[in-house]
Amino acid sequence: MEIDITLNGDDVTFEVARSDTLLDVLRDNGYTGAKRGCDTGNCGFCTVIVDDEPVKSCIRPVSQLGGTEVETIENLGTQDDLGPVQSAFVDNAALQCGFCIPGMIMRSKALLEENPHPDEAEIRDALSENLCRCTGYEKIIDAVQDASTRMSGEADVAADGGRVPTNDTCRGCDCLEGGSDK
Ligand code: FES
Numbered sequence: 001m002e003i004d005i006t007l008n009g010d011d012v013t014f015e016v017a018r019s020d021t022l023l024d025v026l027r028d029n030g031y032t033g034a035k036r037g038c039d040t041g042n043c044g045f046c047t048v049i050v051d052d053e054p055v056k057s058c059i060r061p062v063s064q065l066g067g068t069e070v071e072t073i074e075n076l077g078t079q080d081d082l083g084p085v086q087s088a089f090v091d092n093a094a095l096q097c098g099f100c101i102p103g104m105i106m107r108s109k110a111l112l113e114e115n116p117h118p119d120e121a122e123i124r125d126a127l128s129e130n131l132c133r134c135t136g137y138e139k140i141i142d143a144v145q146d147a148s149t150r151m152s153g154e155a156d157v158a159a160d161g162g163r164v165p166t167n168d169t170c171r172g173c174d175c176l177e178g179g180s181d182k
């Protein structure tokens with residue numbers, strides 16, 4: 001069967017078996033950021049975001065996901081240009097072997113988009129579905145708090161950068177006059 005989803009902002013169609021999980025399809029198609037740990041819904045290593053909710057992709061049948069928006073860690077940044085949650089994890093030394101980290105980062109991103117300023121208890125609660133065998137979790141909590149600050153800073157810049165321009169700052173188009181539909 002074919003399944004149509006929006007994956008990291010792109011409309012894609014995958015040929016899938018009815019028994020495939022979302023993790024099967026992602027990894028078979030090169031999206032290997034989501035890791036296969038327990039494969040039974042217990043570790044959270046496979047976490048991605050589906051329609052703004054963190055989802056353990058190893059137990060989510062892909063046949064149920066037609067028309068959904070799926071986001072994987074490949075959408076957050078590159079090695080040379082990490083996203084704010086990724087860079088917060090790196091700068092806080094919140095990873096050791098790294099195997100759990102894509103799932104941790106995706107669940108953290110989902111949390112911060114829903115609750116931009118979570119307290120420690122809210123972070124611990126949100127991440128309770130994701131296991132880590134290396135770090136002891138403290139640095140991960142620090143990283144999520146740091147990411148919260150970084151994402152708030154970006155929002156402030158966006159808010160400032162989005163102020164209504166004046167005729168002195170806007171050149172070359174007639175957008176202030178409502179004449180442009182570009
Ligand atoms: S691999 Fe999906 S929860 Fe462990």
Ligand code: FES
Nearest residue numbers: 096098132133134
């Ligand atoms: S960093 Fe190794 S399992 Fe989390």
